[in-house]
Amino acid sequence: MSASRLLFDEPGPRARRRIRIATVLAVVAALALVGLALRQFADNGQLAAERWRPYGTWPMWRYLLEGLRSTLAAAAVSIAISAAAGVALALGRLSPSRWLRLPCAAYVEIVRTVPALLLVYIVLFALPRYGLDLPLFWKLVVPLSVSNAAAFAEIFRAGIRSVERGQLEAGLALGLTRGRAMRLVVLPQAARRVLPSLVSQSAGLLKDTSLGYVVSFAELLYSGKVLANYNHLLIQTYLVVALVYLVINATLSKVARTLEARQRTRPSRAVADAVPAAQPTT
Amino acid sequence: MVRTPATRWATAAAAAALALAGLTACSSDDGGSAVPGGGPAGGKEDLAAAAPVAASLPAGSTMEKIKKRGELIVGGSLDAPLLSQQNPATKQVEGLDADFGRLLAKYIIGKPNVKIVNSASETREALLSNGTVDVVFQTYSITPERAKQVAFAGPYYSSGLVIATKKGETGIATPADLKGKTVIAGANTPAIPAIKKAAPDAKIVTFGSDPECVQALKQGRGQAYVQDEALLLATAKQDPTIQIQGKPFTSDPYGIGLKHGDAQMKTFVNDWLKQIQASGLWAKTWKNSIGTVVQGEAPQPPALGSAPGSE
């Protein structure tokens, strides 16, 4: 139950009537504005049927969906690399050794404050001059992974720190080494707790793959660029591309919300999982 | 959270980043960076059918290696209409550069089998020198600076930058008229230095692709748009609200990029160019792409070796 509900009384009959009237007026005003915009849009010829017909045909969609497949592939590989690097960096940053802690902290703090586009430019323009010319796929995936590893590291670090100290100590008391206690006891619980953040960071990374537009890796947005070059339908193409992104990401964020809700309703889950032998879970 | 001045850690982080980059570079998966471009040419005519095939290839040459592989790997674009543009319906890459690529493949291999590696213009020298691609067909202007890093066969085509404006614009006819104007150009294209040279105080606005630049011109985000003549001809033909002002004000001889120092292949490719120019195939190829928007007969191809850097 969110506190926000307590900010107002259930509206009475008069308030309800006022709200209804205001709602109708606002909706009418909004519709009028949209109508006006659409008329301008049509006046500029952007609604003409022949400008939209290509997007009713299969080859155009096939091309975009292939772009989407590359988007998903680039996102999946980047997520895998940056999540793995993120765990390593988080562990390094929490390690008792200075020699691990400082470089990991430095990496996170530096990379967090450099735009991904700048990293893309470095991979695109600077590295080839020193003989390192990656295939296009990696020109997109490497900078995205480098930059998202820092974000993942911070998420994992927060998760690890949220696990009660007693868990690690209990592990050590059982005779596990520090590494094993981390891996077997702390990390599983931490990962579970930060799952919603991991999913939303992944959704953000999926959006970042649109930088393929700069790299000319044929992901969704770049495919849109090639299409627009071919059919000269700039606005229509980018509207369709935006729609595809919206559908994919809305699905992902729904997953994140579901995970979050499930976690809220089962707070004991994490603890229960740490001792699976004693208490079988569903 | 401690936020420390980052400079003294920069080296460590850079090393870490490079290590990561190096690790991932080892994998050879280049998903999506290459598109199949084999089969008959995408235009109206099957140019490759009548195209010549080399009588013999020197033993141990690059060409022999390409023939053994069965495929010519071309550095090119997917989004350059009339030159090298992917047709989304057929996935074929169409245009002058793409056609020449296929013809060269036929000459070497006997079949027009090419694989186009989509390359950004800044990386072409690196792609050639590390052997990722065999040749580059990508509006690759021959310059003496570039010739220090790559070998150029050709020039096979000569183009230049022109100025386009909205229809009815009267104040802009020559590059000097760009003075003090806002000029639109494609990001990372040769138009940027050319505008700077012609009109140093012009304000340059860049966008990512040709349709974006055209849209920006139509929406009044700049008074002029400077782009390669072939591209603008296509645009002006298709869009009556755009007008080309005057003649090209630069001369860009396009060369076929080859690995630096491969004199054998350079001679071989130049011989091929000579052959197709003499047989009229060159003109047919031009008709098949740029000739679809430009009236009249094919122009005289530039003389081989005529551009500084291609000797």
Add this chain to the structure above:
Amino acid sequence: MNVITDHLPEFGSGLLLTVELTLLSLAGALVAGIVVAAMRVSPVGVLRAAGMAYVETLQNIPLLVWLVLAVFGLPEIGVKAGLFTTAVVVISLYQGAYTAEAVRSGINAVPAGQGEAARALGLTFTQSLRLVILPQALRTVVQPLGNIAIMTLMNTALAAAVGVVELTAAANRVNLAEAQPIWIFVAAGLAYMALSGVVGLATGTLERKLAILR
């Protein structure tokens, strides 16, 4: 290193534009975020739905796509604005969605008793939100808002793709002319780090000043 000093004016104007973009977008994002967060906790169903739709739509399409759509699409529906203005508005609205979520979590973190007390005093919804809830909510989300500020700074780089010559675009142009990418991009990176450092310091100071100890 003299590529940097030779092109100091370009870097300087790029840096200035980045700072302007960031500050204006942040201000816009804060306004948009507070308005949308208020909509999402309001008694009016349509407002709640609109607020939700706003956040979902803005967050689920990449900023780069929004920028390209706005720059080329808005003139077609009769809205003609300069590139810089368009970029500021788009980044504001985009970051506004994230700000709204942060502010809403802040509102949810304010103890329920505060809202009940405000209502018991006879304050209306707007009054209790403005006078009681928001001041407390905003204090608790200084750190998340600081992160959004850094994210905004990072995202202003995307304006380079639609013709705004901010720091990243300036660096790219200098590199086109000079072809010394490492120095040029490292210099740009250091400038971004310095700017983020300033944001971080400001956030830290604000948080210490505003923290409510419970």
